[in-house]
Amino acid sequence: MDERVLLTGAEGRVGQAVLEGIGDAYEWRLFDRDPPAEETDYEFIVADVTDDEAVRDAMADVDVVLHLAGDPRPEAPWDSVLTNNIDGTRTVYEAAVETGVDRVVFASSNHAVGHYETERKPDLYRKHDDYRLDGTELPRPSNLYGVSKAAGETLGRYYHDEHGLSVACVRIGNLTKGHPPIDYERGQAMWLSYRDCAHLFERCIEAEYGYEIVYGISDNDRKYYSLERAKDVLGYEPQDNSAEFTIEGEPKEDE
Numbered sequence: 692m693d694e695r696v697l698l699t700g701a702e703g704r705v706g707q708a709v710l711e712g713i714g715d716a717y718e719w720r721l722f723d724r725d726p727p728a729e730e731t732d733y734e735f736i737v738a739d740v741t742d743d744e745a746v747r748d749a750m751a752d753v754d755v756v757l758h759l760a761g762d763p764r765p766e767a768p769w770d771s772v773l774t775n776n777i778d779g780t781r782t783v784y785e786a787a788v789e790t791g792v793d794r795v796v797f798a799s800s801n802h803a804v805g806h807y808e809t810e811r812k813p814d815l816y817r818k819h820d821d822y823r824l825d826g827t828e829l830p831r832p833s834n835l836y837g838v839s840k841a842a843g844e845t846l847g848r849y850y851h852d853e854h855g856l857s858v859a860c861v862r863i864g865n866l867t868k869g870h871p872p873i874d875y876e877r878g879q880a881m882w883l884s885y886r887d888c889a890h891l892f893e894r895c896i897e898a899e900y901g902y903e904i905v906y907g908i909s910d911n912d913r914k915y916y917s918l919e920r921a922k923d924v925l926g927y928e929p930q931d932n933s934a935e936f937t938i939e940g941e942p943k944e945d946e
């Protein structure tokens with residue numbers, strides 16, 4: 692575990708979950724357009740992910756890129772996702788090829804496939820329903836943000852096929868700290884705990900693969916995303932399950 696890892700969007704929620712869990716395991720270079728909120732011992736580059744030169748420079752001597760930077764809002768407007776998510780992601784893949792980095796892990800989203808839910812909700816959010824998306828389905832984005840995430844996955848496919856880059860696209864569900872989203876069945880179906888999040892990105896750094904799309908959720912009883920690909924290819928072993936919490940987010944008593 693002596694890889695040097697570039698983490699874009701390091702100041703955000705996913706970045707903080709990753710660093711909390713596996714911050715000691717790698718040599719990190721953090722990258723965000725916002726400066727660190729607190730003093731940090733990590734190397735930190737303040738720059739925009741659409742800045743070709745800054746992104747190329749940030750990749751010097753890097754083995755793996757975890758690309759999280761972007762506008763995460765499902766309601767984000769087109770100009771923002773076009774710039775921050777699509778152009779920013781293309782900049783990252785391009786810089787990886789130019790600098791000889793051979794692996795990029797891309798933070799995709801449940802919203803790349805959100806419209807599979809339209810005709811099946813709310814049943815598919817419930818334990819009895821065995822409908823599963825497994826990552827082989829075509830995108831059905833639920834908003835323009837989801838379109839930008841599908842575009843990031845497709846860019847990754849191109850950079851893999853054309854340039855041999857290893858790319859893992861993680862369709863992250865709903866990351867919350869401590870407990871699943873409260874009173875929100877969709878969020879409980881796709882909950883990703885902080886420790887499962889860190890572990891999944893650790894597997895994306897360590898495992899061997901070419902191009903993958905996997906779902907990034909905990910092992911929730913309510914899930915409608917299959918975890919088989921993440922388990923088989925990456926060796927993902929989630930530990931959390933939203934069923935261990937009440938709908939209000941309280942841990943259930945041992946049964």
Ligand SMILES: NC(=O)C1=CN([C@@H]2O[C@H](COP(=O)(O)OP(=O)(O)OC[C@H]3O[C@@H](n4cnc5c(N)ncnc54)[C@H](O)[C@@H]3O)[C@@H](O)[C@H]2O)C=CC1
Nearest residue numbers: 700702703704705724739740760761763798800863865866
């Ligand atoms: N938090 C969640 O549950 C989910 C997150 N994701 C994806 O994971 C990634 C991280 O999300 P969060 O940590 O929740 O978001 P966040 O908003 O907490 O963090 C995003 C970080 O990226 C930085 N950033 C945004 N645009 C940038 C740019 N152009 N250049 C440099 N830095 C930039 C921001 O300053 C921020 O620190 C995003 O790509 C998001 O779409 C996907 C699905 C669910």
Ligand SMILES: O=C1O[C@H](COP(=O)(O)O)[C@@H](O)[C@H](O)[C@H]1O
Nearest residue numbers: 763764765800801802864865877
């Ligand atoms: O991609 C994302 O998805 C989660 C879950 O979506 P929601 O519409 O059910 O809230 C969202 O919380 C996160 O901000 C977003 O980046």
